[in-house]
Amino acid sequence: MSAVPFSAQIINLFASVILLLAFAMLGQRRVMPLINLFAYQGLVLAMSTAVVAFTTHQHHLYWSAGLTLLLKALLLPWILHRLVRRLNVKWDVESLIAIPTTMLVGVGLVIVAFNVALPISQLSNTITRGTLGIALATVMLAFLMMITRTKAIPQVVGFLAMENGLFLAATSATYGMPMVVELGIALDVLVGAIILGVFFFQIREQFDSLDIRNMEKLKDS
Amino acid sequence: MSDLLSIDALLIAACAWFAIGLAGLLAPRETHFVSKFLFPAGALVGLLAGVVALNFLGQAPQVAVLAIGLPDLPFHLRLDNLTAIFAMLIGFVSVGISIFGAGYFREGEGTAPGLLCLEYHLFLASMLMVLLADDAYAFMVAWESMALSSFFLVTTNHQHAEIRRAGFLYLLIAHVGAIAILLSFGVMTGGAGDYRFDGMRAQQLSPFWSSAAYLLALFGFGAKAGLLPVHVWLPEAHPAAPSPVSAMMSGVMLKTAIYGLLRVSFDLLHTPLWWWGVVALAVGLATALFGVLYSTVQSDMKRLLAYSSIENIGLIAVAIGLALIFHAYRMEALAALAMTAVLYHCLAHAGFKSLLFLATGSVLHATKERSLGKLGGLIHRMPWVAWLALTGVIAGAGLPPLSGFVSEWLLLQGFLFSPGLPHPWLNMVVPVGAALVVLVAALAGFAMVKFFGIIFLGQMREENLKEAHDAGWWERAGLAWLALLTVLLGVLPTTVILRIDAATRQLLGTGLTDRMREHGWWMLAPISPERASYQPLVFLAVIAASVLLGRWLVRHLYHGRVRRTQAWDCGYYFQGPRAQDTAEGFSQPIRRIFEPMFRMERHFPTARDEQPYYSVKVEDHFWHWLYLPVAKLAERMSGLIIRLQGGRIAIYLLYSFLTLIVLLLVARP
Numbered sequence: 042m043s044a045v046p047f048s049a050q051i052i053n054l055f056a057s058v059i060l061l062l063a064f065a066m067l068g069q070r071r072v073m074p075l076i077n078l079f080a081y082q083g084l085v086l087a088m089s090t091a092v093v094a095f096t097t098h099q100h101h102l103y104w105s106a107g108l109t110l111l112l113k114a115l116l117l118p119w120i121l122h123r124l125v126r127r128l129n130v131k132w133d134v135e136s137l138i139a140i141p142t143t144m145l146v147g148v149g150l151v152i153v154a155f156n157v158a159l160p161i162s163q164l165s166n167t168i169t170r171g172t173l174g175i176a177l178a179t180v181m182l183a184f185l186m187m188i189t190r191t192k193a194i195p196q197v198v199g200f201l202a203m204e205n206g207l208f209l210a211a212t213s214a215t216y217g218m219p220m221v222v223e224l225g226i227a228l229d230v231l232v233g234a235i236i237l238g239v240f241f242f243q244i245r246e247q248f249d250s251l252d253i254r255n256m257e258k259l260k261d262s
Numbered sequence: 263m264s265d266l267l268s269i270d271a272l273l274i275a276a277c278a279w280f281a282i283g284l285a286g287l288l289a290p291r292e293t294h295f296v297s298k299f300l301f302p303a304g305a306l307v308g309l310l311a312g313v314v315a316l317n318f319l320g321q322a323p324q325v326a327v328l329a330i331g332l333p334d335l336p337f338h339l340r341l342d343n344l345t346a347i348f349a350m351l352i353g354f355v356s357v358g359i360s361i362f363g364a365g366y367f368r369e370g371e372g373t374a375p376g377l378l379c380l381e382y383h384l385f386l387a388s389m390l391m392v393l394l395a396d397d398a399y400a401f402m403v404a405w406e407s408m409a410l411s412s413f414f415l416v417t418t419n420h421q422h423a424e425i426r427r428a429g430f431l432y433l434l435i436a437h438v439g440a441i442a443i444l445l446s447f448g449v450m451t452g453g454a455g456d457y458r459f460d461g462m463r464a465q466q467l468s469p470f471w472s473s474a475a476y477l478l479a480l481f482g483f484g485a486k487a488g489l490l491p492v493h494v495w496l497p498e499a500h501p502a503a504p505s506p507v508s509a510m511m512s513g514v515m516l517k518t519a520i521y522g523l524l525r526v527s528f529d530l531l532h533t534p535l536w537w538w539g540v541v542a543l544a545v546g547l548a549t550a551l552f553g554v555l556y557s558t559v560q561s562d563m564k565r566l567l568a569y570s571s572i573e574n575i576g577l578i579a580v581a582i583g584l585a586l587i588f589h590a591y592r593m594e595a596l597a598a599l600a601m602t603a604v605l606y607h608c609l610a611h612a613g614f615k616s617l618l619f620l621a622t623g624s625v626l627h628a629t630k631e632r633s634l635g636k637l638g639g640l641i642h643r644m645p646w647v648a649w650l651a652l653t654g655v656i657a658g659a660g661l662p663p664l665s666g667f668v669s670e671w672l673l674l675q676g677f678l679f680s681p682g683l684p685h686p687w688l689n690m691v692v693p694v695g696a697a698l699v700v701l702v703a704a705l706a707g708f709a710m711v712k713f714f715g716i717i718f719l720g721q722m723r724e725e726n727l728k729e730a731h732d733a734g735w736w737e738r739a740g741l742a743w744l745a746l747l748t749v750l751l752g753v754l755p756t757t758v759i760l761r762i763d764a765a766t767r768q769l770l771g772t773g774l775t776d777r778m779r780e781h782g783w784w785m786l787a788p789i790s791p792e793r794a795s796y797q798p799l800v801f802l803a804v805i806a807a808s809v810l811l812g813r814w815l816v817r818h819l820y821h822g823r824v825r826r827t828q829a830w831d832c833g834y835y836f837q838g839p840r841a842q843d844t845a846e847g848f849s850q851p852i853r854r855i856f857e858p859m860f861r862m863e864r865h866f867p868t869a870r871d872e873q874p875y876y877s878v879k880v881e882d883h884f885w886h887w888l889y890l891p892v893a894k895l896a897e898r899m900s901g902l903i904i905r906l907q908g909g910r911i912a913i914y915l916l917y918s919f920l921t922l923i924v925l926l927l928v929a930r931p
Contacts, residue, residue, distance in 0.1 A: 150923075157926045184922070188915045196911070254910065 048096040049171070055089035056172035059209060060151070063182040066202060067147050068140050072194055073131060076121045079198050083113030086205055090212055099216050105223055109208065112227055117201060117234055124238050125194065130251055143189055147182050154178035161214070172213040179206030193244060193251040197237050204230050268318040269326050269341040272349060272394060275311035276387040279304060283383030290376030297364050300379050304386065305360035311390065312353025315346040320764040325396065331403070338458050340396035343764040344529070347605055348393050348521045354747060355513050355612045356386055362620045362740025363506040365733070366627070373418045378504075385411040385510065392518050398447035398457040405443065405522075409436040409486075412515060415507040416499045428498035435495045439485025443522070446478035450530055462530045472531050476538050479526040480545070487519035488572045489579055490549045491884050497556070500568035501632070505623025508564060512571045513616030517608045520578055524604070527586060528769040536590040536685065543583030547698050550576025554705040555859050558712065558852045559880050561634050561845040563622045566713055567615065570658065573706060574611045578604055580699060581673050584680070585770075587688065594772040596679050599788050601766045602759055602774055603672035609758070610657060610665035610751050617654035617744035618713070621647050624733040624741070625717060629726070634712075634845035639722040643730040646738045648718040653745040655714040657752065659707035663801040665751035668786070670703055675794055705852070712848050721839040753798045755786045846878055853880070861886065 062082040069075045087110035094102030125131055151174075158174035180203050187199035204226070211218045218226075241251060248255040282304050289295050318341065328337035341349075363382070367375050388411060391404035413436070417429035450472075451457060452465040467475065485492040500508045527534060527542075553572030560566040581603040588597035622632075624647045631637055641648040657664035677696035683689040722728060733741070751758060756778060763773040774788050781787050787795035831837050853860060861881040867874030906917075 153923065153927070157930060160930060181919075181923075184915070184919050188912050188919060191912070 046096075048092060051092050052089055052096075053171055055085050055092065056175040056209065056213075058085050059089070059179055059205070060175045060182075063179045063202065063206075064144065064147060066198070067143055067182055067186050067189075070134050070140070071132075072125055072192070073122075075195055075198055076118050076125070079121075079202060080114050080118035082202060082205055083109060083117070086209060087114060089209070093212055093216065097216060101220050102212070102216065104220065105208075105212070108223070108227055112231060113201070113205065116231070120234055120238065121194065121198070124241060128241060128245060128251065130192075130194065143185065147185060150181040150185060151178040154181055173210060176206050176210035176213055179203075179209060182206075191252055191254050193237075193241055197234065200237075201230060201234065267324050267326075268314050268321070268346075269324040269339060269394070271314045272311055272341060272390060273326065273328075273339070275307050275314070275353075276390045276394075278307045279383040279387040279390070282307070283380040283387070286376035286379030286383070288376070290374040293368065293375045296375040296379045297367050300383075301360050301364035301367075304383055305357045305364070308353045308356035308360060308386070310353070312350050312357065315350035315353055316761065318346045319343055319350075319761050328400075331399065335399055337400040337403075338396040339394045339400065340459070341394060343768045344521070344524060345393045347762055347765045348517060348608070349390060351517055351609055351612050352386065352389055352393070352514050355616050355744070356510070358740045358744035358747070359506050359509050359513070359616055359620065360740075361743060362509075362623070362737050365736025365740070366504070366506055366620075366623055368627075373414075373420075378415070378418060381411045381414045382507070382510075385415060385515075389514060389518050393521060396459050398444075398451075398459075398462075401447075402440070402444060405440060408515065408518065409433070409440065412507070412511055416503040416511075418504050418507070419502070425502040428495070428502040432495040432499040435485050435492055439482040439492065442478045442482030442485070444482075446475045446482060446526065449475040449478065450526075459525075459530060463532065467531070469535060472533070473535060473538070476527055476531055476534075477541070479523060480542065483519040483523040483526070484545070484579075485519075487516050487523070487575045487579075488549070488553075489545055489575060490552055491888055493549065493553070493572050494882060494885060494889060496572055497565050497568040497882075500571070500619075501562060501564035505564075505619055505626060508568075509616035509619035509623075512568065512619055513612040516571060516575055517612055520575070520582075520604070520608055523579075523582060524769065527582070528589070528601075534586050534590045536587055536688070539583045539586030539588075539590060540688070541583070542579050542586060543692070543695060546576045546579030546581075546583055547695055548576070549573070549579060550702045551698060552576070552859070554702045554709060555852065555856050556880070556882070557709040558705055559846075559849045559860065562632050563625070563634055563637075563713065563717060564619070564632060566634070566709060567618050567622065570706065570709055571611075571615055573702060574607065574615065577670070577673065577699065577702065578607050578611070580695065581607065581669075581676065584673070584676050584692075587680075587683065587692070588676075589770060591684055593679075593682070594770050595774075595789070596676060596682075597770050598763075598766045598773050599672060599679070600676040601770060602762065602788070603669050603676055605762045605765060606665075606672060606751075606755070606759065607669035609762075610669050610748070613665060613744055613747040613751060614654040614657035617741060617748060618651060618658060620737070620741055620744065621651035621654065624737055628730040628733070631724070631727075634716045636724050637717045637722075637727065638720045638724075638839065638842065639718070640727065640730060641718040643727070644718075644732045646732050647741065650738070650741040650745045651718065652714060653748050655710045657748045659710040660703045661707070662796075663752050663798040663805065665748050668752060668755045668796070668798070670699070671796060672788065674699060675788060678794075679789070708849075708852065712845065716843075716845050716848065720842050723839050723842065753802055755796070755798060756781075759786070759788075846876075853878075859883075 059082055062078055062085065066075055066078045066082070069078060087106045090102055090106035090109060094100070094106060154177040155174035158177045162171065162173040183199045183203035183206055186202065187196050190196050190199065208226075244255075245251055282300050286296050286300055320343065323340055323342040325341075326339045328339060331337050367378060373381075385408060388404050388408040392401060392408055395401035395404055413429055413433045416432055417425055419425050420429070447457065447462070450462040450465060450467070452462075452467055452471070454461060454465065456462070480489075481492070488496040500512055503511065527538065550573045553569050553574075553576055557566050557569030557573060560569060581600050585597045585600035585604060588594070588600060624644065625637065625640060626632060628644060628647075629637060629640070653664065657666040660666040660670045674696060677693060677699065680692040680696075681689045683692065732738075759774060760778060763775045763778075767773040767775070777788065777790070778786075781791060781795075785791065785795050785797050787793075829837075853862070861883050863879040863881070865875065865877045867876055908914075
């Protein structure tokens with residue numbers, strides 16, 4: 042067994058924590074802990090990016106790490122917290138999902154993701170290439186979360202978590218995207234979260250709840 | 263002027279029309295500015311375009327490349343004799359329609375006048391560009407802008423549900439046709455990827471593929487022209503549109519489809535097979551018979567004219583078919599005869615049908631009434647419109663000495679030579695078509711008598727018709743211009759044929775010129791004077807002399823007095839204007855004789871009815887046999903597809919998720 046450098050081991054550790062947190066989010070029924078889990082994921086992501094930056098001396102990655110920390114670990118959770126309090130949906134609980142089944146599907150997805158990512162990571166020569174599968178799995182798990190949730194806020198959290206996965210993928214495959222792109226995406230996510238926040242109020246005004254199953258009534262015919 | 267190429271002059275005309283249309287947007291609500299300034303300007307441009315095209319006839323083709331369009335894909339334009347004939351048609355006919363439009367469009371009717379002006383002139387400009395286009399791309403762009411601008415013109419009064427429906431039907435069929443045309447162009451490139459018409463001419467297609475291209479073109483252009491079975495939009499859209507627009511669509515736009523068909527079948531596909539002609543002939547005969555029968559039984563004056571347009575397009579298709587058959591057997595002289603009939607009938611129909619549609623517009627404005635059953639006796643109140651419409655009616659009925667007769671006569675001359683075809687079946691079957699053409703011509707005469715007689719003759723069926731007023735001077739001038747064209751086309755056939763012969767020679771390699779030059783300009787003898795000849799001026803003189811003589815005899819020899827008094831009522835005193843023959847009653851014999859051709863719903867009064875009434879509604883068989891089943895099928899299929907739209911966000915997300923997973927698995931490196 043070839044010796045894996047210490048920094049790579051740290052990065053892999055962080056990546057697996059991110060995956061673990063993704064599973065935790067998939068299984069979390071309540072809103073407030075879900076947002077907290079999302080904040081932890083952002084924090085771990087920022088830390089892992091910082092380690093990559095330190096190891097590879099890619100200075101722009103420090104900026105990325107700082108941005109991630111600021112945006113995903115602090116600002117977005119804070120916005121979501123505020124929203125939950127303002128909308129008074131602190132005790133919203135997802136009732137109709139079968140957690141064990143979702144988890145099993147999630148495990149299947151992780152296998153698919155690793156399988157798909159294997160050839161790509163062999164092409165890559167970065168120190169972080171092992172984490173590409175994890176990044177892809179995080180994207181898929183977040184997507185799965187969006188599909189299975191019926192309340193609006195968890196869906197948005199799923200959407201944001203997907204972006205976390207994409208960020209991880211970018212970092213692990215090519216040491217991050219160009220700074221301009223990264224800034225653009227960060228801004229998009231922020232604006233998206235704010236717009237969705239506005240939508241929440243509209244949805245609740247219309248249906249007296251944030252259950253998006255109500256929106257089935259909006260279709261044609 | 264001499265160093266300005268004709269093609270550039272026509273391009274300037276198209277740009278001028280476009281600019282006039284845009285000028286309408288400057289003051290969309292200023293009716294006076296738009297109608298008294300912009301429309302006459304459009305007429306002037308039309309006149310110039312017509313003169314340029316007329317002068318061009320007989321010259322060598324000119325080409326131009328416009329650097330607009332997609333990168334590396336400029337518009338190729340070309341002006342040849344075929345284009346010039348139809349450009350001349352657009353130019354001269356639009357003069358009359360635009361002048362009429364100057365007096366016709368009023369305030370407060372549907373779309374704002376300025377917007378209407380934009381759509382109208384865009385329509386004109388795009389029709390001209392269709393003719394000039396020399397690659398499939400430019401052609402389709404112009405073709406589609408023509409369809410769209412005319413769609414908005416049809417739906418001018420869009421507040422009525424049936425007009426929106428008519429507009430939708432028109433748009434739908436126009437697009438089905440456009441797809442067929444596009445496919446036809448695709449086949450004609452032969453996979454070489456060269457969409458210029460020159461590239462298509464150079465292709466040597468196998469008989470199978472060239473037949474496919476021809477059939478697609480026949481279907482696609484037929485949808486625009488109104489050939490069976492894609493004619494249903496025509497009787498809906500023409501009555502829905504304002505009268506100048508109906509005139510423009512029926513008189514001019516249908517001819518662009520004929521132009522397209524000629525361009526594809528004689529120019530781009532240069533080796534026709536004999537059965538192509540048979541197909542066009544059969545479809546044309548069916549269309550002509552169908553159109554004329556339905557036009558005789560209509561009781562809405564614009565629908566009557568719309569069906570009559572279908573009939574005329576059918577006759578043109580018959581002539582095209584004949585020309586294709588002769589051309590395929592290398593009997594070029596006879597093919598030239600049939601081709602002359604095609605081009606002549608295009609010109610003649612454009613003139614008289616626009617005239618008649620405009621006349622219905624004047625009647626509509628004067629009486630607010632479209633139903634024939636509520637009109638009558640208008641010749642007393644609207645003498646100008648009535649007499650000018652009579653010119654169009656005589657031409658439409660195919661009577662000498664006006665334009666309709668010349669083209670139908672040429673067509674029948676062509677038929678009389680068909681026994682000489684070197685094919686054992688064709689030389690027996692095709693002459694039978696001549697009998698059908700004669701039947702159609704006779705029934706067209708019936709429809710025209712009905713149109714004129716019920717509207718203008720007899721007594722006024724309703725009280726309020728007494729307040730009808732004659733058309734204004736602008737409208738009279740427009741009608742008179744078109745009547746003048748109709749008369750000129752009627753009495754000077756030789757002069758006209760010598761001009762349009764350039765296009766015939768371009769398409770077929772030979773024309774009628776040489777034989778025509780042997781006789782004077784007063785005699786039309788396309789093959790030889792021993793066989794058949796026609797001297798329109800003699801007809802005109804005899805008719806004029808006998809009319810004047812008869813009038814003189816009645817006025818001066820018989821009693822010399824005109825009294826207006828009660829007619830002898832046979833002792834049956836209860837007689838009013840309502841007791842006159844109605845539109846339905848007039849065509850009842852036709853309905854009886856051709857009963858299986860119609861789908862009728864009749865209601866007869868019975869002795870016990872509280873309020874007895876009689877009604878008859880004639881519908882189109884094709885609507886029930888072809889269109890409704892297709893519509894139902896489409897509805898059922900969309901019913902299956904709509905299940906994808908469940909309304910649940912989770913399901914929608916699942917679609918993208920599954921797509922993502924499948925793509926990831928499929929596209930693995």
